[in-house]
Amino acid sequence: MRILVTGGAGYVGSTLVPALLEQGHRVRVLDNLRFGGHGLLPCCQNRFFELQKGDACDPKDVEKAIDGVDAIIHLAAIVGYPACKKEPQLAQAINVGSTRLLLEKRSKDQKVLFASTGSIYGSIPDYVCNENTPRAPITLYGETKAQAEQLVLDSGNGIAYRFATAFGVSNRMRLDLMPNDFTYQAVKNRNLIVYEGGFKRTFVHVRDMARSFIFALERWDEVKDDVYNVGHESMNFTKEDVARKIMEHVDYYLHFAEVGSDADQRNYEVSYEKIRAKGFETTIDLDRGIAELVQAAKLIEWSNPFSNV
Structure with missing residues (x-):
């Protein structure tokens, strides 16, 4: 084709x-x-x-x-x-x-x-x-x-x-996606602040x-x-769920902020029955995706020229 x-x-x-x-x-x-x-x-x-x-x-x-x-x-x-x-x-x-x-x-x-x-x-x-x-x-x-x-x-x-x-590793990588960003911060900074950890997507x-x-x-x-x-329904997670899953792969400090908010207020759960009934199933779960992201984060180098840390 x-x-x-x-x-x-x-x-x-x-x-x-x-x-x-x-x-x-x-x-x-x-x-x-x-x-x-x-x-x-x-x-x-x-x-x-x-x-x-x-x-x-x-x-x-x-x-x-x-x-x-x-x-x-x-x-x-x-x-x-x-x-x-x-x-x-x-x-x-x-x-x-x-x-x-x-x-x-x-x-x-x-x-x-x-x-x-x-x-x-x-x-x-x-x-x-x-x-x-x-x-x-x-x-x-x-x-x-x-x-x-x-x-x-x-x-x-x-x-x-x-x-x-x-989310996940791509040939044209993005670090603005939440699981990608969280993983990168955990690997590079060894700490992560999460706002509104109960929000689900x-x-x-x-x-x-x-x-x-x-x-x-x-x-x-x-x-x-x-x-x-x-x-897939099995991939419905809160932001806290994602952050804690990363802790299974990376030793880092996780803090849930009570003050402050995420500008992106999406919070929903979704059914995928319709496409599954047609025969399509996803194959990569959060754990496997984050394991790959941890490896990728080690390959990505970005430095702030104005920082001495």
């Missing part, structure tokens, strides 16, 4: 693209390389890999990128609450605008797989969210993803995946995210024209 991956040099894309190539697919990546392209360097060894440096919001770049492909996996986005708050206009343009542009330019026989987020559920602590739970985003990130996924569903021949909070490993896209491509007729939560 010929597949376009927008944002393919990012955290999820740099895990997904090698997996698609290993399956024998021809993969084209459209990415502006805002965060560099080092995560895709190993893909250059594969003759079925193609990089198009460009902008998912530019009509000419999009027309060129979608030419001749069978499926479009749309990952290009400003991801997360802090990044969207920092650049709200860009977040709206990419998260919503690029999705609308792709749908306008693609032919109806080109499959569209959209990366949405569980953040659209907002803060609903009293019951378990499923795909029929009303969208109630409390951040610009959640709002833009909710708008974009509706565009995909209205357009037809597409699916939207509402992913749990991503659900997690999914980046490799399982990649697997979910391959699963959909292989069972398209069974899953198309619908939305799915992607994760």
Whole structure:
């Protein structure tokens, strides 16, 4: 299959693209390389890999990128609450605008797989969210993803995946994700302060995210024209749970702060029965993911030139 991956040099894309190539697919990546392209360097060894440096919001770049492909996996986005708050206009343009542009330019026989987020559920602590739970985003990130996924569903021949909070080691590493950040602080600083430790959310490993896209491509007729939560109930944890799991791998000082708050107020639990009924199960639990993150943290060097500690 010929597949376009927008944002393919990012955290999820740099895990997904090698997996698609290993399956024998021809993969084209459209990415502006805002965060560099080092995560895709190993893909250059594969003759079925193609990089198009460009902008998912530019009509000419999009027309060129979608030419001749069978499926479009749309990952290009400003991801997360802090990044969207920092650049709200860009977040709206990419998260919503690029999705609308792709749908306008693609032919109806080109499959569209959209990366949405569980953040659209907002803060609903009293019951378990499923795909029929009303969208109630409390951040610009959640709002833009909710708008974009509706565009995909209205357009037809597409699916939207509402992913749990991503974590794990990727070729294009991110340390702003909560389990990744907590683990890095524990390894490097040997201490961690946790605000609102009882807040709960659900997690999914980046490799399982990649697997979910391959699963959909292989069972398209069974899953198309619908939305799915992607994760597993066994991966619903509080922030305290995550911090204490890290203590099983790293000796560090953990402090739960009674004063102060996390700006990201998401607090919810999610059901993944719908995609499980289709045959998809996640494979990497929190313990294994954190063990890998501990090893990765030892490889990541970052120093503050103004610190003498």
